[in-house]
Amino acid sequence: MTTPVLKTTPVLEVENLQKLYYSSGGLFSGKRKPVKAVDGVSFSIARGEVLGLVGESGSGKSTVGRTLLRLHEPTAGTIRFDGEDITHASGQRMRDLRREMQIIFQDPFSSLNPRSRIMEIVGEAVDLRGALPKDEREASVIRLLEQVGLSRDHLHRFPHEFSGGQRQRLNIARALAVRPRFVVADEPVAALDVSIQAQVMNLLVDLQRDTGIALLFISHDLGLVEFIADKVMVMYLGRIVEMASARDLYSRPFHPYTRALLSTTPSVDPREARARKRTLLQGEPPSPANPPSGCTFRTRCPFAIAACAAERPAYRQVGEGHYHSCIRDDISGGEPLRAVA
Amino acid sequence: MLRNVTLVFAIGFLAAMVALAVFAPLLPLPDPVKMDVISRMAGPSWAHPFGQDEYGRDIFSRIIHGARASLAVSLTAAALAGAAGVIVGLVGGYFQGWIELATMRPLDVILSFPPMLLALLAVALLGPGALTLTVILSILFIPAYARVTYGEVLVVRNHEYVEAARALGHRPLRILARTILPNVAGPVLVQFSLVVASCIVLESGLSFLGLGVVPPTPSWGLMIRGARAYMHLDPMGIVWPCMALVFTVFSVNRLCDHLRDVFDPKARRVSFSPASAIDEDDGARGREAAAGSATDDMLLDIRNLTTEIAVPRGSIRAVDGVSLKVRRGEAVALVGESGSGKSMTGLAIMKLLPRRISRIARGSIDYVTADRQRHDLATVPLNRFRAYRGKEIGMVFQEPMACLNPVYTIGYQLVEAVTAHARLPKQETWARALKALKQVGIPDPERRLHEYPHQLSGGMRQRVAIAIALCGKPSLLIADEPTTALDVTVQAQILDLLEQIREASRIGLIFITHNLGVVAEIADRVVVMYCGQVVEEGTAEEIFYTPRHPYTRGLLASVPKVEDKTGGNKRLSSIPGAVPSPLALPPGCRFAPRCAHATDLCNAGVPALEPVSDSQAARCVRWRELA
Numbered sequence: 001m002t003t004p005v006l007k008t009t010p011v012l013e014v015e016n017l018q019k020l021y022y023s024s025g026g027l028f029s030g031k032r033k034p035v036k037a038v039d040g041v042s043f044s045i046a047r048g049e050v051l052g053l054v055g056e057s058g059s060g061k062s063t064v065g066r067t068l069l070r071l072h073e074p075t076a077g078t079i080r081f082d083g084e085d086i087t088h089a090s091g092q093r094m095r096d097l098r099r100e101m102q103i104i105f106q107d108p109f110s111s112l113n114p115r116s117r118i119m120e121i122v123g124e125a126v127d128l129r130g131a132l133p134k135d136e137r138e139a140s141v142i143r144l145l146e147q148v149g150l151s152r153d154h155l156h157r158f159p160h161e162f163s164g165g166q167r168q169r170l171n172i173a174r175a176l177a178v179r180p181r182f183v184v185a186d187e188p189v190a191a192l193d194v195s196i197q198a199q200v201m202n203l204l205v206d207l208q209r210d211t212g213i214a215l216l217f218i219s220h221d222l223g224l225v226e227f228i229a230d231k232v233m234v235m236y237l238g239r240i241v242e243m244a245s246a247r248d249l250y251s252r253p254f255h256p257y258t259r260a261l262l263s264t265t266p267s268v269d270p271r272e273a274r275a276r277k278r279t280l281l282q283g284e285p286p287s288p289a290n291p292p293s294g295c296t297f298r299t300r301c302p303f304a305i306a307a308c309a310a311e312r313p314a315y316r317q318v319g320e321g322h323y324h325s326c327i328r329d330d331i332s333g334g335e336p337l338r339a340v341a
Numbered sequence: 342m343l344r345n346v347t348l349v350f351a352i353g354f355l356a357a358m359v360a361l362a363v364f365a366p367l368l369p370l371p372d373p374v375k376m377d378v379i380s381r382m383a384g385p386s387w388a389h390p391f392g393q394d395e396y397g398r399d400i401f402s403r404i405i406h407g408a409r410a411s412l413a414v415s416l417t418a419a420a421l422a423g424a425a426g427v428i429v430g431l432v433g434g435y436f437q438g439w440i441e442l443a444t445m446r447p448l449d450v451i452l453s454f455p456p457m458l459l460a461l462l463a464v465a466l467l468g469p470g471a472l473t474l475t476v477i478l479s480i481l482f483i484p485a486y487a488r489v490t491y492g493e494v495l496v497v498r499n500h501e502y503v504e505a506a507r508a509l510g511h512r513p514l515r516i517l518a519r520t521i522l523p524n525v526a527g528p529v530l531v532q533f534s535l536v537v538a539s540c541i542v543l544e545s546g547l548s549f550l551g552l553g554v555v556p557p558t559p560s561w562g563l564m565i566r567g568a569r570a571y572m573h574l575d576p577m578g579i580v581w582p583c584m585a586l587v588f589t590v591f592s593v594n595r596l597c598d599h600l601r602d603v604f605d606p607k608a609r610r611v612s613f614s615p616a617s618a619i620d621e622d623d624g625a626r627g628r629e630a631a632a633g634s635a636t637d638d639m640l641l642d643i644r645n646l647t648t649e650i651a652v653p654r655g656s657i658r659a660v661d662g663v664s665l666k667v668r669r670g671e672a673v674a675l676v677g678e679s680g681s682g683k684s685m686t687g688l689a690i691m692k693l694l695p696r697r698i699s700r701i702a703r704g705s706i707d708y709v710t711a712d713r714q715r716h717d718l719a720t721v722p723l724n725r726f727r728a729y730r731g732k733e734i735g736m737v738f739q740e741p742m743a744c745l746n747p748v749y750t751i752g753y754q755l756v757e758a759v760t761a762h763a764r765l766p767k768q769e770t771w772a773r774a775l776k777a778l779k780q781v782g783i784p785d786p787e788r789r790l791h792e793y794p795h796q797l798s799g800g801m802r803q804r805v806a807i808a809i810a811l812c813g814k815p816s817l818l819i820a821d822e823p824t825t826a827l828d829v830t831v832q833a834q835i836l837d838l839l840e841q842i843r844e845a846s847r848i849g850l851i852f853i854t855h856n857l858g859v860v861a862e863i864a865d866r867v868v869v870m871y872c873g874q875v876v877e878e879g880t881a882e883e884i885f886y887t888p889r890h891p892y893t894r895g896l897l898a899s900v901p902k903v904e905d906k907t908g909g910n911k912r913l914s915s916i917p918g919a920v921p922s923p924l925a926l927p928p929g930c931r932f933a934p935r936c937a938h939a940t941d942l943c944n945a946g947v948p949a950l951e952p953v954s955d956s957q958a959a960r961c962v963r964w965r966e967l968a
Contacts, residue, residue, distance in 0.1 A: 013658040056828035057799075071504055098510035111501035115523035115604070123507050124519075163919050164679075171505070178509060192857060193678035198899035198915030205911045220829065223901035227913060264829045266858015268900050270881040281830045284798045 010044040011182050011214045012068065012101075017041045017077035019060070019067050035289045037063040039238035040077070042315075045182065048212040052071075052229030052246065054222060054261065058285055059216050060238040065184040068216070069101050072092055081182070100127055102175035106187035110165035112159035116171060118145070119155045125177035144173040148203060149301065165196035176207065182214045189224065201227060226250050231321070234258045237296040238290055240315065246324040252269045255324045256331070257297050295327070303331050351595035354588055357368075362408035371399040373406040374557045382575040391581045395562070395571050400578065404585050407559040412589070414471055414553075414560075415540030418478035424531055425479070426486025431517050431525070433487065434494025454675045456481055456543075464552045474544060474553040477680065481543075489532045493525035500524075527601040534597035538590035561586055562837050573691060639709050640817055640849040641690070642669040642829055646704035646719075647688050648682075657923040659685040661873035662704070667817065670847035672839075674864035674881075676896075678852060680920045682873035683853045687819045690718065690851075692726050695909040708733065711816070734809030739822035741802035744809075745794040746947050751778070751805050752790030758812035777808040782838055800831035804838065818842075821853040857900055861885055866956070869893050872921065872931040876951060879957030889959035889968060892916070892932045930961070938963055 019038040038060045042064040045051045055061040066072045068079060070086065078087045086097060093315040105111040112121055126132065132140060142152045148169040159167060163338045168188060175183055185204065205228055208215050219225050225232055228244055231244040234257065242255040253259045260280045268275045281300045286292055292299050307327060315325040351773035361368070371389070377397030385392045407722075433444035460477045467473045471935040497503060498521070506520045545562020547553040554560040561582045568579035651654045660682040667673050677683040688694050690706055706718040710733065718729065738744050738803035746754060755774035759765070765773070771790075779787035781804040794802055803823060810818060820839065824832040838862060854860060860867055860881070867884040869877045869892065877890040880896055888894045918935040927933055929944035936943070942962050950960045961967070 004886040056830065066504075069508055071507055095510035095512065098508055101506070101508075103500040103508045105505065107501055111505055113502040113506075113520055113524070124506075124511070128510055174505065174509070193920075194857070194896055194917065195678060195899050195916035198901075199917070200914040201901070201913050202911075202915060221901070227901045227911065260830060264833050266856065266861065266900075268857050268861050268885055268897055270864075270885050273858070280833070282834075284800050284828075284831055308647060336711075 001123050009047055011047045011049075011082060012216075013044040013078075013080040014068065015042050015078045017064065017067060017079065018075045019063050019072060020075045032288055036291065037288060038067060038074075038213065041235075041238075041240055042077075043233060043240065045214045045216060047214055048208075049231065050208060050215045050217055050229045052225035052232040053216060053218045053235060054220065054225050054232060055235035056220060056285060058288060059235040060235070060288070062186050064235070065103065065186045065216060065218050068184060069098060069103055071103070072265050097223075099178040100180050101182045101184070102178060102180040103184040104168075104171050104175050104184060104188045108164045108191055111171055112167055113158055113329055117156050117158055121159070121170065122173050122177055125174045127294070128178050140177075144177055147176065147207070148173045149199075154188065164192050165171070165200060168192060168200050172203065172207065177213070179211075180213060182216075184216045184218065186218045187220070188217075190219065190221070197224075197293075204228065211309075222250075222261060236259065237291055238283060239296060239325065240323075241297065241326070242324040244319070248319065248322050252319075252322075254318060254322070255297075255326045256301050256303050258324075274335075288298050345913050345946075347595055348599055351592035353503075355592045355596060358408055358585075358592075358908045359412065359587060361405045362412055365405045365409060365668055368405070370402040370405060372519075373398060373402040373559050375399075381579060382571065384577070392575075392577055394578055395567060395575070398559075400564075400581050403559040403564055404561070404581060407561045407564055407582065408585070408589075408703060410471055410558060410560040411541050411544055411555045411562065411586075414475050414478065414544055415537050415587045418475045418482065418540050419536040421475070421479040422482035422536060423486050423529065426483040427490050427522075427525075427529055429483065430487040430490025431494055431521060434491040435498060435521065437512065445487070448487050451480065452484050460547055460550070460552050469552050469555055471554055474547055477547065477552075478540050478543060482540070483534060486529065486532055489528050490525055493528050494521055495858060497521050497524045505511040510872065517830070523604070524571045526604055530597045530601045530604075534590075534594040535778045537593045541586055541590065574751055580655060638669040639666065641665070642670075642705075642707040642709070642715075643686075643690070644705050644707070646686065646689060648694060649686055650685075650695070650699040650700045652924070654924055658702075658873055659699075659923065660689060662908075663870070663873075663875055665849060665851075665868060665875070667849045669816065669849055670843060672843060672850040672863050672865045674851060674852045674854060674860040675870060676857065676860055676867060677870035678855055678920055679925065680872065682871040683870050684821055685873075687736070687851060687853050690819060691730065691734060692718065692721075692723060693736075708817070731758065731810070731813035731815065733813075733815055734819065735813065735815035736819045737803070737806050737810050737818065737823045739825050741799065741806040741826070742794060744806055745802060747794055748792055750791055751797070755790070755805075755809060755812060759851045773812070777812055778805070780811065780842075781805070781808040782834075783808075798831075799827055800834060803827060803835055807835075807838065814846075815848065817849045817851070819851045819853070822855070823852075825854070825856065830861070839863065857896060870898070872923070872926060874931060874947075874960060875958075876932065876956075876961070877959045878950075879953070885955040887957075889953050889957065889964040890932075890961045891936045891938050891967065893959075895935075938967055 018036070018040055020034040021037055022034055023216055026065065031108055041064060043051070051062065053061050064070060067074045074087060078085055081097060081101065082085065086094065089097065119138070119141060122144055123137055126137055126140050141155065145151060145154060148334065150166065150169055150173070159170070162170065188204065189200050192200060201224060207213070217225060217228050229246045231243065231247050232249045233240050235241070236257050242249065242253065242258045249258065253262055263276070263280055283300050286296070286299055292309070294309040295301070296314045298304040301308070306329065311324045313327045315323055317323050375398065377393065380393055381395055381397040383389065383393045383397070389399045391404065394403065406551045429444045429448065433441050437965050459481065463473055467476065473530045487798065491694065502623040503516065503520055506516045528791065541561065544553055545565050546559060548560055548562040548566065554563055556563055559742050565579060565584040568575070568582065572579055643663060646660055646663045647658055648660040650659050663682070663686055665673070665686070675686060677684045685694070689701055694700070701719045704719065707715045708718050708729065709715050718726065722727070752771065752774055755777055756770050759770045759773045775786055775790060778789060782805050783789050783801060789797070794805070797805065825833050827835060836859065839850065842848060852863060867879060867881055868875055869890065870882065871892050877884065877888065877893045884893060888897060895916040898914060901913055916935050921927060921931065921934065927944065929946050930936070930939070930948050933939040940963070948962045950958045951964065952958045953964065
């Protein structure tokens with residue numbers, strides 16, 4: 001497995017990250033079966049870079065995000081932040097580091113403490129930078145609120161008084177309060193209405209550009225990822241199947257899964273939408289508790305051959321910064337999957 | 342307001358009780374232990390307002406002095422047990438592994454001891470008295486608090502705001518105290534009120550054994566015990582201490598209930614009073630059922646449908662004058678954001694609006710049966726409507742797990758759906774259930790019949806939900822966001838399935854969604870809703886290629902497009918602002934505050950839905966200029 005070479009300084013490097021969960025065994029079998037939520041993932045993010053992470057539910061994309069911040073403990077592999085190996089950093093060191101690494105969650109309703117006023121929710125985060133006099137603290141909170149498009153009028157309200165879009169703005173304000181250098185955004189707009197989604201996406205892009213934060217943008221929506229990301233990774237069943245610059249991935253996708261995903265992206269052109277064949281992949285992703293041998297995608301892959309079942313396909317480079325893990329060189333990569341016999 | 346009366350009473354009673362108990366020695370009360378055997382069990386008199394007990398002692402005075410022991414013991418014990426129990430529950434629930442084991446398991450040991458055994462042990466060590474009683478009660482009630490707290494923490498721990506606090510780098514102690522504790526306080530307060538009550542009751546039991554308050558010092562428990570022996574001679578003697586106990590327990594309960602509401606910011610809204618609910622059968626409505634016959638292939642003809650929901654501050658028109666037509670074999674997409682009324686429209690057709698608080702205020706929902714008879718569903722009474730549910734109209738929801746019962750097999754649930762509409766021999770029903778599963782493309786249906794919902798994947802569950810909806814062979818299928826919870830690759834499969842079903846049986850489809858991509862794929866006609874009103878409708882081509890309403894245009898523009906190569910200045914087109922509250926709608930066009938083209942004319946009055954072409958209409962006064 002190779003680690004991608006980067007021109008710029010990486011802020012975060014991940015090597016062979018693995019996360020196993022243990023499902024409880026049956027009533028009479030005491031055996032606990034490991035579920036590989038994340039199975040050998042390597043990547044790095046440069047300063048100020050936006051890395052998109054795409055996958056369906058159960059692909060392990062959220063687990064990656066949480067494991068990076070050690071909200072979940074990795075089972076194996078190394079995570080380096082700014083060159084420092086933080087895989088086994090102590091609780092105290094990790095608490096310090098988390099001020100530089102933040103996360104924005106998907107659910108705008110469960111991610112804000114319903115018992116705290118906005119002043120407290122954002123103020124608590126501001127406190128972590130060091131104690132401030134009361135008026136400076138308040139000014140700092142107001143500045144943050146204004147940065148995300150809210151105002152001082154909102155200071156003393158409770159989360160339930162806000163709409164979904166406003167709550168997500170609050171989440172962003174809280175994450176930015178500690179002035180992080182790296183932020184994980186885990187499906188930050190998936191729960192919002194379309195017209196509000198666009199507002200929040202624009203806000204994220206603006207803030208990312210202004211502050212130069214490195215961002216891991218996790219989403220199942222390829223359109224949003226293309227909009228925001230410099231580089232994109234595609235995950236399937238705990239593994240990265242393809243990684244490339246956004247331009248490369250969307251114009252010359254290689255892996256059959258990436259190509260299938262790209263062709264399911266909804267179109268708002270009814271004629272085009274009806275002209276194409278819709279179902280390109282049969283069935284659903286297999287259970288991560290019992291993944292297929294070899295290439296985990298082979299059970300749904302229209303190009304699968306006998307060799308696909310033999311061993312785990314190597315993750316290899318096919319172009320500058322373009323990696324994938326499909327053993328078939330003979331299928332014509334380069335465009336979204338159109339029709340499958 | 343009954344709630345306020347009881348609250349004032351509770352606070353007043355508790356305050357008076359505590360004040361009397363505290364100042365009892367200073368008050369001009371008869372000595373509670375002074376006997377007067379001559380007038381034993383005498384009735385109430387001026388000198389002894391509650392009468393005298395079996396030794397001629399003044400009952401009123403004994404209740405006041407008894408409160409000193411009873412209240413002190415029970416409140417202290419409940420508070421001590423609460424403090425210890427909450428700490429144990431918080432720590433045990435938040436940390437996993439051996440800490441959880443070390444904190445929660447010993448409580449099971451306490452629970453496994455009979456309370457009396459523990460009490461005897463304590464007395465042997467400490468000797469009888471109020472202090473011993475307090476200690477025993479505290480220990481006895483620690484598990485009650487700890488378990489409630491533990492259970493709540495397990496729920497709260499998984500909320501993302503706790504994870505956010507960890508991500509911010511807060512210390513575990515601070516997270517426990519500042520983030521988790523306030524969120525588990527509600528149930529703990531309720532537990533407190535229950536424990537106080539139990540403590541007062543237990544105090545009497547333990548005092549009876551001589552383990553608690555030592556006679557002749559009065560306590561409510563001792564009084565009840567003493568009076569019980571003479572109940573047949575002096576019934577009032579036991580009533581007084583019991584009343585004191587009952588009112589105290591009630592007051593503590595009520596007060597804790599109130600405190601819980603005060604500490605919950607969400608509960609601070611005015612509570613909904615049932616009196617202002619709109620009775621479902623109350624509204625005077627339009628026409629009788631069976632309003633003539635239809636000639637074309639019309640299936641559903643909704644006219645001017647208005648639904649009202651009663652809320653604490655008035656009533657909301659979630660659906661406001663919506664007209665909608667569905668023909669046989671046609672797919673109509675109902676598009677809108679949250680709060681647009683799209684789901685309420687679907688629920689109104691199925692008569693699934695929340696009962697008692699909502700009603701159809703105006704309009705008609707004409708459903709045309711196979712014999713071309715029109716039936717106004719809005720006026721069909723609920724008991725007769727069951728004949729339509731499933732058989733004429735089927736419904737599929739967003740969350741397939743929510744409409745499948747987790748404790749029954751797929752087969753059982755399908756059979757239920759089949760037998761709801763037809764009485765058939767057992768073999769036949771199972772054959773039909775199997776056929777239904779095959780119809781929705783479930784591989785290996787024989788095996789799936791015997792499986793439970795949790796054994797299926799999300800896509801398979803939605804297929805089963807569709808199979809159940811189709812069991813009664815309906816002519817109209819209402820699908821409310823059926824693919825929203827599914828992955829994109831699976832979503833495509835479900836859309837294909839719906840398309841197949843529609844082609845095969847000429848079923849009419851109402852597809853409720855916020856996803857314009859899905860609409861483009863399957864809809865023949867599109868109805869765009871905003872704030873309860875239809876703002877634009879037309880064929881799919883018209884809506885996507887020549888949208889006339891600025892809202893429709895804004896929605897279409899805010900969809901990120903893969904082919905849209907963004908340049909240096911990344912920007913998604915968005916609609917500014919947010920959907921207005923249904924309680925404070927703009928006076929004119931409801932979209933005007935967010936519309937870039939709004940003029941004074943837009944605020945003058947609600948614009949009409951004006952025809953743009955034979956099949957397209959838009960609710961915008963400026964559509965001609967903007968076209």
